[in-house]
Amino acid sequence: MLQLRHLTIRHQKTSADLVYDLSISIQKGDKVAIIGEEGMGKSTLLSYLYNPKSINHYALADGEMSNQFRHISYLPQELPEKEKAKNCFSYLYDDSNQAAFDFNRCFQLAHELGFAHSHFDSQQTIGSLSGGEKLKLQLIKLLAAPSDLLLLDEPANDLDLESLQWLQDFIQKSNQTVIFISHDEQLLSETANKIIHLERYKKKKQTVTHTEKSSYLSYKTKRDKQFLKQSLLAKKERQERTVKAAKLRRSQSAVRHALSQTRNDVEGRLLAKKMKTLKAQERRFDRETKSKKTMPYQADIINIAFSDVQPLPAGKALLHYEQKMLQLPQAERKIPIRLTVRGQDKLAITGRNGVGKTSLLKLIYQELNEKNTAFSVGLMPQNYDDCWNGRETVIEFCGRTHQKEQALTYLASLQFSYEEIYQPINRLSGGQKAKLLLLQMLLNQNNILLLDEPTRSFSPTSQAQIRQMLWHYPGCIISVSHDRIYMQQVPQVLYELTETGLKRL
Template sequence: MLQITHLTMTHEKDLTDLVSDLSLVVNKGDKVALIGEEGNGKSSLLKWMMNEDLVSSYIQFSGQIHRDFTHYSYIPQQLPQEFESLSLNDYFFGPSEIDLDYAALYRYAKELQFDSERFAHAQLLSSLSGGETLKIQLIKELAKETDMLFLDEPSNDLDLPTLKWLEHFIQNTPKTVVFVSHDETFLSQTATKIVHLERIKKRQVARTSVQALGYATYAQERKDQFDRQLQQARNERLAHQKKLERHHRIHQSVEHAVRNTHDASAGRLVAKKMRAVLAQEKRYEKEAETLTEIPTQEDCIRLFFKDIEPLPAHKAIIELTDFSLQVGTKTLVANINFRCSAQEKVGIVGKNGIGKSSLLKHIYTLLLEAGYPIGYMPQQYQELLNQAASPLQFLTSSSDKKEEEGVLTHLASLQFSREEARHPISYLSGGQQGKLLLLKMVLDACPVLLLDEPTRNFSPTSQPQVRQLFADFPGAIVTVSHDRTFLKTVCDTIYHLDETGLREIRKEDL
């Protein structure tokens, strides 16, 4: 289906390599996952696989590709801007949509619990929730006659039933699927081959590896191999150091004899010993070059909440009684009763379009009116991030050099290079933008956090640190999430939102 030979991809902005000497064969039916830290080029590689013209404006590349497919479907990380002004009717029944299998279209709508009568609605795509936007793209793209499916973060924003449906679909479809994902559970359920993009040595060196393994096996084998190599390298260096110390003592002894020997015959013997010692020294130098290399891996997130002064544990910061959730003139949920205390961590799940993000925004407004300091991560980062500003400008309040250096240090701990810290935010990947909001919350040290899909753009290697960061947070968290591992690790209580209100559910039911 697809064969890549010795591909190297270089970003024109910084002339830094994103992909290094990648050779990859994608066979029919493969489920290939592209993983790696934020900003490592996963989406660019995905687009390049489809058509190199899609990235030629900012990527230089060398290497060859052979594509043994003619038609493919593609679902990007965000809805293309040209689609936002389309109605549902135009999106599904526009003049260009002549290659759709309409029987499949309606079948997928039923399976994904999307009312097919809405296909003909005048509702604009821009008014749909993130999950519904992704769901309609799935319905349409899967109904096309294609043999390759390219997905960029397909698990983002989907409700749990749809997420499980998509996992089952990818497992069982005969189509070849190449996808980018950060969801560890989703990866473990779907991938049969892993392509890992890394940037090591302070993000200056690209390293690209391919393994025909499932994600859980790959992650465990990678950890085991790293640990084995690290232990072997340490043992060899310890043994080598002991040899050097013993040799150094011998060298000193012979050197002392050379200086204090005045007899010619004895001097020749000592000189011969010195030659042997020097020869052995050269052998040790050569041995040092053959020692097992100390393994390197990409740094993960290093962030910690500190100086947080949580509000009293018994204090209720949010209380809703018989609250009616409305969007415009439409009532989504008529009877919401909800209470959250100042040191409680609460998760909210529910189907796409039910109003989870709207409820979180309402809570945000209430807390602002009550005067609480709040850290907020919306689903759409653009709500808080000026795309024309740089990360440095976003995180600093003045031109003070000391503050700037402190922020640069924090950004470096999140794998931002100094160049990336001064790029416009619009140049950054979704994951890097998420990191900026994460860092802003850490720096602001607010006792209350509102999070809408907080892990959606963080890499699998960063996910454990992100989960631990929020699990250790001493204040209150209210989060909308479909990340099952995150919800189980971080939240004390989980609620399901539907038309009847909020009801508590067990973690085992996720």
């Protein structure tokens, strides 16, 4: 069992609460999902649960933690650079506890996850693997050793569809306690039985931590109903206040007019007394207004739309590959590609990890940019940091080619705080970086979007808005995705990339 009592984690530099007054009891076999908007402290909390000292260089923790689990395994969101420099053999075996490490389980996991056994003896560096292959290798090493508590930070990111289903089944059926962070709504819906939700209100100044013993769908439905109820109540009270304020103003105006017209001292004194009463009512009304409900705040709202983008003609051919050969990095083989893309197509490409989806997207981006025609291409790569100098601030990046005032308006719509706007990009969370790339595409009015896993970094509570925004996008979208809900709702056409080519599903 793991118990937290009144745990608060505060950032040392900004003094902002990342976690506030969290109390929860986690039992054997529980599947606990930590959710929240980008940059809210989810990874910090998970790291603290693994090793309280791991956050000492940037955060302070106050409260109690009682942990009776004996064997804890931790999957970080990002492999350290020194680990990426290792080859697969060294990473898997050099620092493993040989007595505890189950080599048979290791090969079984590789088979179940579709990870080639040949990688185990390979000198290929981990950094050269695809995102999904890196994650599979980490999971294999983690799960081949005994543990009674699994801490998983974004275990679904970059996994192909078959591996996602495997992970979902594993978490569902495992006797181990699992505490995990994920942006995959379907994974959350099918596995979690307890929720920890980290939020910040009042322009990210006030931290609130919610816990709920329920499934993700039940929790989300309950929250949506509460928000709707609060919104309707606040709207009703606002309308009533508007009517009451107008009536009070009319009464004061009538008395003021009568006072200016009267020549009778007695009548004048009565009118003055009445005005005094109305002023007292006005002050009481102002006090009551401050205590009334305001419209509830949605930390996960995304208030932008590509409404000003000028779409290309629907029949305009942007790409036509009849037998284009796709050369893969770290491989001698080539894949023949047949593909035609037109001006308002929305398509998604899926396929197993390492097959070459990101390479294909890069090839398409390069060729579209080489065509000096009247269209504008926006790119969201798998590695966001390829797009900027991480030392420049958010507003400096946005202000390269656009007016500062316009950029500030959009940044506020995306829930960027003042501090975040003026801090270096390399300090942002993955979700905040993804928002920044969307904003760049909006400001540039790109009429073609190339998106590599567009939903993977967004909070599950805001993904529905992302899907709706992309569904309404008037231009062309070419995306790579393993997000099952995204693929159901956004693209018009699905393709699968295999070793033999690109086939339409």
